[in-house]
Amino acid sequence: MSDQIQTLPKVTIHFAGDSGDGIQLAGSQFTNTTALAGNDLSTFPDFPAEIRAPMGTVAGVSGFQINFGSEAIETPGGRPDVLVAMNAAAYRKNIGSLKSGGVVVLDTAGFDKRNLKLAGYGPEESPLAQKPDHLQFYEIDVTKLNREALSDLDLGRKERDRSRNLFVLGFLYFLYHRPLQPTLDFLRDKFESQPVVWEANKRSLRAGHHYGDTIEALTRYRIEKAELPPGEYRNVTGNVALSLGLLAASVRSGRSLFYAGYPITPASDILHELSRHKNYGAQTFQAEDEIAAITAAIGASFGGQLAVTATSGPGMALKTEGLGLALMLELPLVVVNVQRGGPSTGLPTKTEQSDLQQALYGRNGESPLPVLAASSPADCFQTAFEAARIALEHMTPVILLSDGYLANGSEPWRFPSTEQLNPIQPPLAANAPHDKTPYRPYQRDERLVREWALPGQAGLEHRVGGLEKEVETGHVSYHPENHETMVRLRAQKVQKVAHDYPATQLVQGSKDDKLLIVGWGHTLGAIKVAVRRMREKGHPVAQLHLKHIWPPAQDLPALLQSFPQILVPELNDGQLIHLLRDRFLVAAQGLNKIQGRPFLADEIEDEALKMLSND
């Protein structure tokens, strides 16, 4: 074979097909194999909101994008280099975004008359006859070749076609020099009890690989290992990392985890993941609604457990009253909002950062509470651990913001060992001496944190409730000055959480730069790429990314005020920017995108350069 071999620093592949084509499986297997091969990577699935959207239509196309390379990978990539299209609809939806000089791998069987019509092509149109000539095409009759490979197996046609995705995956493994073994191991585990299916899957994968071997004059690609910091790695999605962060916090605090949730996209995977780890004493409670989920969690917190509930925008709206109660009771509670496009039901499977103001301000009364945001799939681990730490050590509900992009996206994670995770020390009340003075549940320590006295502890019997409380005793009090004192105490207690933060660090650049780009949440990667490029070209741009949004770090005002220009890119109509302007009186400018899609680094770069040149 006279294959050409080309070494690339990075590649972005977009897998696309019908919801039933096994796109997510092919994508996640390619990811797993690529991670084990030592590349840095970032992935993002993109599926329709409907479980079974009409077959063969553009609305029913399910996608999975992976960006991998030997260099640092910060995002799932913008325009793909490679498109895998299992049918005409997948082709139609994605062909326009492919990079010039890109590669298309397609199943010709998905381009018959029926599929073309379903994809919305007119009777005269023939996309394969009018291919853009800057692209390289692999037109393979995957369906036919795959059926032939399985011809002697006792399987129906439908069942045979089910492994088409593996044929294509095998072909890609050939193109990108990936080993088959990790996927073979996965398939064996999955289909151990169905020998014929296992055999079919195995053959499809191998047949795809052989196919690459037999066609002539193919360009194959090599992507060298990435230079990641030394350590042990695994690949992880945001929702799994977040779940592991909660379990780790449970282990390190000695408090059993109680997770209550109501199914909602894109947060449900947290419930699924945690329900698999009951050996940690972690209870999962699928509640009758979002309100029951948060109030059951409050009950468990009163009982002494690390209580957590997760949801997405509309569910968060329902949890508002519960959040107020937890805040008033001063009980630890972690509330996760895996944001999606809003308002109302909005865009359930698309990503957005539009619930920040809801998190900060969306409650009745004066009710500040800590708000944290995770910035990458792997960072969901640390942020969840930190949210649990703050909740437990400061006796307060905490809101953790993730989003659909982080939840379902994945990247390599240098996971910590148990010892690297600091123990969490909740202020548990000591058992009471046998004196007759009634227990004072709202006495506070120097951080203004009250004790956590648990039902079952003799001598500490006390009542808590949503009515305003008297300072220290916790008795119901409608006294005017007492109310003001309590409102201020609760706010100051939350402010003191900032005493635990390490000094604020810029992600890139220094105080001498002219323009600071401030982000929060999943935009970290896109901003990083944009700032890196600009800095390479000599532009004075620095990057700051906020994990702790409320209370803000104490050194934040001085840092912000030292930059002449500030740009705040957000996937919303401007939310963090209000906080920065309001609290720190800085003349920040926003860059806002509200399309349910993440930023491209180019968009941030363009805006930043415009600002610099206007100066």
Add this chain to the structure above:
Amino acid sequence: MTETPPTTYKAKDFSSDQEVKWCPGCGDYSILSQMQKVLPELGIARENIVFVSGIGCSSRFPYYMNTYGMHSIHGRAPAVATGLKMANPDLSIWVITGDGDGLSIGGNHLAHLLRRNVDVNVLLFNNEIYGLTKGQYSPTSEQGKYTKSSPLGSLDHPFNPLSFALGSDASFVARTLDRDPTHLREVLQAAEQHRGTSFVEVYQNCNVFNDGAFQIFTDKKQKAAHTLSLLPGEPLVFDEGRKGLKINGLKPEIVDLAEGNSLNDLWIHDPEDPTKAYLLSRLFGEDEPRALGLIYQEERFTYEQAAQNQLEKAREVIGPPDLDSLLRGKHSWTVS
């Protein structure tokens, strides 16, 4: 952790240092005082008792009990109690709710608590009115009720709380009244002894906004003719032995015992029969006697026990927690 042997408690040990602030003459006082009398007899350490309530007059109850307590938010006490019981199955948890709290804003949670069969006791103080908000009709008010929010009469058909509980598959359903302390104490005791959710409807007089709503069931002269005291294994007799209930297919029939009907022909109360329990709950009309006492009881696995069993099973099957291997996952690699 027990501070004093529970058997030495007196009623006053269960009263908190807070001034009770219900209206003078409110039926809630009687329920509070019977509760404080019953608890010493139950042999439960005080620190293991928790009262959880929602919002409403009745929901102030936890503040007056010298136990653990939570006055939560409107309608959500069943969910709070579920989380608390799952966190600590050793606690004796009492949910205090009312007709508005439990059947209107919190109807959903109450139904789910009952079907799950979490081992807590629910006392629904039914006064057929919104008291704390000063007198609007409630989901148990009779249709056509004139109140501040229904000057032309309410339109709503009322809930029948016992039928609601049975329809939600409650495993213990009983009814009692504020004005009959002995009966009230007996029902509270039985509720605590039952394993699973005990649902107790307590007819409670709101003397300010709905005085006399239950008078015919409590007034010395009228109650005999209008109430039916249920005793397991005993025939259904009321009106001081003058009348009884027969069951005709699935139709209850009131019979006059003076007119040649014998006790042997009467319906014998069987609290384990769900169909007959439902028929008893439907004795709701003006000319039918209102059933009091234990209507239904069944033994069923409790939710928190099932949850605990899963934890144990997981430990057996998956093994003890090992955070390092959990974080490592199935596919890890080393970069050196």
